[in-house]
Amino acid sequence: MAEPNDAPSVALDPLDRPGEVTPVQSLFSTPGVVVQTAMAAGYGLWMVLGTALALGLYPDGRGEVLVPLSIGLVLVSLGLVATCLRLPFAPAWHGWDPVKRMMPTAEGMVAMANYLPMLALAGLARGGNDFWATRLAGAALMLCSLATLVYTARGASRHLPVSVASVANALPLGRTVSALFAGGLWFWLCVALQSEVPINPLNPWRLALLAVALALGVVEGMRWRALRQLAEESGATGYFTTGRTAVSLLAWRFTVAVLSVGLPCVLLVSHPAGPLLPVAAGLAALSCIIGQCLEQRLYGRAYAQWVHG
Numbered sequence: 001m002a003e004p005n006d007a008p009s010v011a012l013d014p015l016d017r018p019g020e021v022t023p024v025q026s027l028f029s030t031p032g033v034v035v036q037t038a039m040a041a042g043y044g045l046w047m048v049l050g051t052a053l054a055l056g057l058y059p060d061g062r063g064e065v066l067v068p069l070s071i072g073l074v075l076v077s078l079g080l081v082a083t084c085l086r087l088p089f090a091p092a093w094h095g096w097d098p099v100k101r102m103m104p105t106a107e108g109m110v111a112m113a114n115y116l117p118m119l120a121l122a123g124l125a126r127g128g129n130d131f132w133a134t135r136l137a138g139a140a141l142m143l144c145s146l147a148t149l150v151y152t153a154r155g156a157s158r159h160l161p162v163s164v165a166s167v168a169n170a171l172p173l174g175r176t177v178s179a180l181f182a183g184g185l186w187f188w189l190c191v192a193l194q195s196e197v198p199i200n201p202l203n204p205w206r207l208a209l210l211a212v213a214l215a216l217g218v219v220e221g222m223r224w225r226a227l228r229q230l231a232e233e234s235g236a237t238g239y240f241t242t243g244r245t246a247v248s249l250l251a252w253r254f255t256v257a258v259l260s261v262g263l264p265c266v267l268l269v270s271h272p273a274g275p276l277l278p279v280a281a282g283l284a285a286l287s288c289i290i291g292q293c294l295e296q297r298l299y300g301r302a303y304a305q306w307v308h309g
Contacts, residue, residue, distance in 0.1 A: 031089040033296040035078050037182070037289060040175060042075025043145040044183020045190075046114065050145065052187075053121070053138025057205075058129050061194070065125035068190040069118055072183075076114065094152050107152045114148060117141035149176045174219045181216050182288050184209045185264055189281040206268055213261050220295070224253075227303060252298050260291025 049068045052058035058065075082090035084098055091097065094107035104112060117140035124134045150172040188209070264284035272280045 029089055030293075030297060031082075031087070033293050033300075035082055035090060037292045037296065038075045038078050040149065040179035041182035041186060041289060042072040042077075043114070043149050044179035044181070045072040045075065045186045046118065046145040046183070047142050047149075047180060048184050048187040050117070050121075050138040050140070050142030053129055054135050054142060056130050056135060058138075060128050060130070062125045064190075064194055065121060065129065067194060068187060069122055069125075071186060071190065073118065075186075076111075110144075110151045111148050114141065114144045117144055146176065149179055174223060177212060177216050177219050178292060181209065181212045181261075181264075182285070182292060184212060185281070185285040185288050188268075189278065189285050192278040192281040206271075210265060210268060213265050217257070217261055220257075223299065227299070249298075249302065252294075256291050256295045256298060258291070259287050260295055261288075263287045263291075 045068055049058070049065070049072070053065070079090060080093045080098075083093040083096075086099065094111050095105040096108035098104075117137045120137040121134065121141060124131065124137055129135075153172045153175045264287055267280045267284040270280070
């Protein structure tokens, strides 16, 4: 095993693309990370929408349902579209290549099940959202989205050894929490664009989203701690504690935390009103997506350098 000082020097820029592509680098490639993050946010958006409809807490209106459904449809379908277009970073969609194989995998079947309650909600949205069938379809959409995030989590770590699968952000808990936070911000944007009634800053929905953000910070800390333990086993502890690499890592982690959690939470707490509300909601959703993408790229680069490389 090589000593830490003999390890290859790899920049800690999450947007940097290494020359040699390994399975780990392919998993954390920039296009792949963007698609994975967008799909997770789409499922999170459907989870929040389905929960609100099932509990009867969502305001009436056909557009109020169709807009988040459509945004979620675009996000969750990015991976399937990329696979059908034969893009190099998406050779398969949940392990299924529609061009080469007629029947989808079990993961693909679970993911495709989301389209059934989504279509049912699109047909049932007639202005009143307290109809029992609408609430039932909302509950089904929430459960299908949750099942997809949990069941397909192992697909994100398909190319990793079993001993290090936990560092790939593929654990069901981490995947679900990050998707729920990003989806909740997209849901906030949809509500802000369609509702003229300001939301109380102490609204339970806002408080719940802030709680999810706190949980997300805890999960991310656990992931980095797991990576550090793996680095200690490989003799690369110096990269986490001393030198320019450690300083660069700390700076990037702070930047990513501000984008993915810090800025969205500040915008939630600040509670802007009037025309600034949709702007704040859109900025929070965009900042979260960018931050989560950079987090995955940074984590992949750190893993490739300290553990795999």
